[in-house]
Amino acid sequence: MSERVETPQEKEKRINRKIWLAISPVFLFVAWGIFFSENKPIDYCTKSNAYDAAKRIVANHLKSPSSAKFAREGVDQVSIDDLGGCRYRVAGHVDSQNAFGAMLRTNFYITVKRNNEEKTWTGSGISLF
Numbered sequence: 001m002s003e004r005v006e007t008p009q010e011k012e013k014r015i016n017r018k019i020w021l022a023i024s025p026v027f028l029f030v031a032w033g034i035f036f037s038e039n040k041p042i043d044y045c046t047k048s049n050a051y052d053a054a055k056r057i058v059a060n061h062l063k064s065p066s067s068a069k070f071a072r073e074g075v076d077q078v079s080i081d082d083l084g085g086c087r088y089r090v091a092g093h094v095d096s097q098n099a100f101g102a103m104l105r106t107n108f109y110i111t112v113k114r115n116n117e118e119k120t121w122t123g124s125g126i127s128l129f
Contacts, residue, residue: 045114047080048073050088053112053121061128062106064097086114 006014051073059065071078071092079091093107109127114120 044116044119045086047082047088049114050112050121051078051080051090051092053114054088054090054092054108054110054123055094057112057121057123058094058108058110058126058128059096061126062094062096063099067097067103069095083111086116088112 055068055070058070059068062068071094073080077092079089081089083089089109089111091107091109093105095103095105098104106128108129109125110123111125112121112123115122
């Protein structure tokens with residue numbers, strides 16, 4: 001009996017068909033996700049974003065902002081209280097250099113508020129001790 005030998009064109013066609021069959025479900029899954037997903041607005045009023053804003057504002061009140069090492073959210077003692085209306089009361093600590101270059105720990109309290117129209121955070125009631 002004679003065996004049929006596959007030509008290079010037939011082999012390429014067979015491989016392309018297998019690739020297409022493997023990739024098609026991915027395209028369908030992505031298309032399904034695009035057409036049937038809910039367009040939820042991004043919520044910038046989160047505790048994590050409030051803590052990031054508080055760190056930036058507090059750093060500006062330090063002698064050496066570039067040396068600042070803030071407490072890690074979720075690991076160290078950081079308190080973030082939701083006051084409503086995209087306002088948060090943040091308490092934590094930061095290690096930074098003083099005017100003489102010595103590292104000191106400073107505790108802080110600050111209230112931060114998100115202005116969604118201007119897309120900015122502002123701080124008030126800053127207390128460093």
